[in-house]
Amino acid sequence: MASVPDEKPIGASAIEQRRAADHSSFLTHRKFLWLWVALISCIVTSAIYFSIDVQPRPNGGTWYGYTLGTIGAGLIVWLALLGIRKRNMSEGHWSLKAWTSAHVYLGLSLIVIATLHTGFQLGWNVHTLAYVLMMLVILSGIYGIIAYVRLPQALSDNRKEMTTEMMVEALDSIDGQLRRAAQPLDRHEADTVIAALEQDTFGAGMWRRLTNSYGNCATAAALDAFSGNYDADSAHERVRALLARRKAQLDQIRRHMKIKAMLEVWLFIHIPVTIALLAALTAHIISVFYYW
């Protein structure tokens, strides 16, 4: 039916690359390139592990153990560098998506590589501490992936094109109206409304945010208090309708906070434990060389 001017050659492909129009997620990035890299490394390292017969028995102290240990330590340091890469907006042809993609798959491959490195010798020592910390980081990472895959849609659906700022402003404007609408009420009734208005909406701790449980919500309580059958244009009905709107607005904000919290909470394990891991890893390496 029609033709688009042919504008492929010179410069155009460079511009297209700048646009990074390739629409794929960090998991599917470059047709699962890093998944393949990770899988193959796991298979190769396992195959070597089970095919060679190191003496006296496989562990970190053998030549193969050292090889795996070096790879593993190198990987851990590189994985930890993601924290810097993410925040250092330098020039160059890198993309954080590619980094994350490699991070996830290579991070998972550590399960195999590091376990083989131990030669299945675990005990109550600094060496095993490093291993456990690493597994903790990896486990939290696995949760992170699940969250990153499952939650974004819910976040988007709940937002309904509103920004966080707009949600807060909408709440403010409902509050203003409630304050005015509550003027004609008697003292006691007005108090319940004021209690709803004065409750701190955002001071909630991480746990509440995550579980979205606000048992003592004063707005819900006030809405209960105004549950009568009022005349369509009575002051009570106006207040009730506004309280219902306030509740709905609060619910949206709380759901928003909950999903955001679920997307972030694992980083509170992932990052600090990474730092602990780096410390334990250093201790592990020093002690190994010290007792050598």
Add this chain to the structure above:
Amino acid sequence: MAIVGSGPAGLSAAARAAALGMAHILIEKTDHLSDTIYKYQKGKYVMATPSVLNLRSDFDFEEGIREDILGTWDRQVEEQKVNVRLNAEVTEITGETGNFTIKLKDGSTIEAEAVVLSIGTQGNPNLLRVPGGDKPLVQYQLDDPEEYYDEHITVIGSGDAGIENALGLAKDPKQNNVVSILNRGESFARAKKGNVDALMEAEQEGRVLVRRETSPAEVKDGQLVLETRDGQETIPCNRIIARMGSKPPRDFVEACGIEFTSEDRDAFPKLSPSFETTKSGIHVIGALAGYPLIKHCMNQGHDVIEFLNGNADLKPADEEILEERFAGLPGSKSVDYWLETFNKQVVILQELSPLQMRELMLESRVHSYDKGEVIFERNAEGSSMFAIAEGSVAVEINPADSSITVPIEQGSIFGEVGLISGRKRGSTVRAAEPTICVEFSRNAALKLIATNPSVGRAVNRISIERQLLQMFGSGLTPADIKDLVDKAEVIEARAGQVLVQEGGEDKDVFVVRRGSMIVEKDLGGKPVFLSYLPAGSYFGEMAVIDGSKRTATVKAAVKSQVVKLPGEEFLKVLDAKPKLRERALADMAGRRATNEFVESRKDSFGSAVDMYSQTAQFLVDNGIGEATDVLLIDEKLCVGCDNCEKACADSHDGLSRLNREAGTTYAHLHVPTSCRHCEHPHCMADCPPNAIKRGPDGEVFIDETCIGCGNCQRNCPYGVIRMDAKPPPKPSLLSWLFFGKGPGPGEPSYGWRKKKMEEQEAETGKKPGKFAIKCDMCSGIEGGPSCVRACPTGAAIRVSPERFLSITRFAEETD
């Protein structure tokens, strides 16, 4: 000597007259000098651009705070004994050179031998024409909405200004104002959506009373009588803010007997080199003459008086700039020589006056090329237009074989396709011999076309011819398509207008000249989005070639221009040129394949294809049809980390040029508030220093000559431009990471910026100005758009619409 209007232009003229000891009077409508600048917001930092231009005036002017500038001028008016008459609005100028009568609003008159009009372009606010409309409770401007308390205030007018005023007055409930806004009609169609939404919300909350289908009938003291649908009603009213638009001063100027260059809204009065209009004895300078920058205004004020005083040798202040500009041309010739040469030799410039030539050249560049030198390359970005002053050029019409060229002769123009369509250059152009060209910036060229109808027609014809030659390539010459061009018709299509209807039997071929089209096909009663056609594509040829019915519907995605070519003429060209026919057939085969592909897959597409079509439609509704590059966020992937915004801020002076959360969403595809790099950027329209440009990668960017006037922010329909001051640099990433110094990555909080700015101000004594900032597509940053590179999940992508909106791409993605 009467000088009307005390802006920078009028003031400078009056000062010169005073210095020369000429009898003069400076007449000003308001009760203060220089009303336009007076109305800038308080503390605005006024820029003195262009910096290369020397100031030639008896008054001082350098960049600084509005208050200082006005203060200096007030003082200098006293010191230099300038004769000013305030509160005097000129309503009529009659008479002839040597004997003008200037009538003022209060009925008094002033006699003058010569008149200088420097009344700017702000015009007069439309007045409230009802009984009592002249009472003091009516005002036409609102400087500070926080000034008023406990009042009944009525705002009249349903445009943005009125709505913004009403919202401002009602913003703080503590002011306790009762604010009403009157709208003669039912809807607020003239205002921006954001403003209307805010007003509707304010109405719901009872902060503003919106009265629809209501107009004022009479103003009484403390009361306003309203004409409503159900009869008259009287409301208490202590203050009326009338914002009913303003009338440009053109009518007044024309009534003085002055002709304009064209009917176009943007036209200026016709002027001689000494600023004299077609009405001899009346001169026009400043913004009204087409020079909106303060420095230009002041220089012209000086010059016009010198000319009137008989100083014929005075070189305009821009002489030096032009000298520099022409310095690279061969043979050290004078500025006047080149101006004359261009004027004489370039066909479209022949009707321009010397003053217009100078103005045009200030916004243009000149180049001299050796034989064979490349002027621009195919696919380069560029929206300027070239004219050949000496020599000739060769256009390489076949990208595969650079030896096939078409010549363009001396006096003609080229590069106009980019100007009209806003798209990339279609072919490489080289100098065929030693050549001198003038390159008009986009703005200069558009102004030239708008103000000179004959130029417009000439460019139009040439551009249609060239576009056809370029599109159909294959050794066509202008002679081959002469008939086709003669019969071509330019059609303006509004957004959504159908140009070709599926199943129709009409036989015309269309070329998209400006804007873009969407192609749809009906599948089981539902329109399926097939593809997107940017400017420079053609459609409709299938039915012409094989006589079939239309196989798809084509409609305008945005307001567009298409060239309609009669089918028979098109066929004649095909018959004469077998190579062209071959090419057309090849194109057709490709499109037919798409059609068949869609037909064959229609059952397996299922509801996914509906979703795709609706998503495409959503994107088009959100202005993607006029975008060249747009940031999208796949909300199925976005984890809300805001790393995109942080990256943008960190790579751009600490301020983010995108607002991720804001914007619209459909089917989890989100269009955030960020620049779309429009084909024809609305933001460019009204920029006094022409600071908004298109860069080599197609990015629309604002350069350092921005004066912070905010026009672009108002003109951008997508609200992506922000006005802000550049914050001081942050401590480095590592010192934040290890010692917790500074605000960390991303845009520092408002509080931090404010504190740092105040510290900086205390140190340097300079308050940093607020300038317009927007996405520049990370031009100059290796690796490209930071926002995209910094997204950890791949949610943020930048796309060009024609690539993103295609059904084949969609099929690949769903496979």
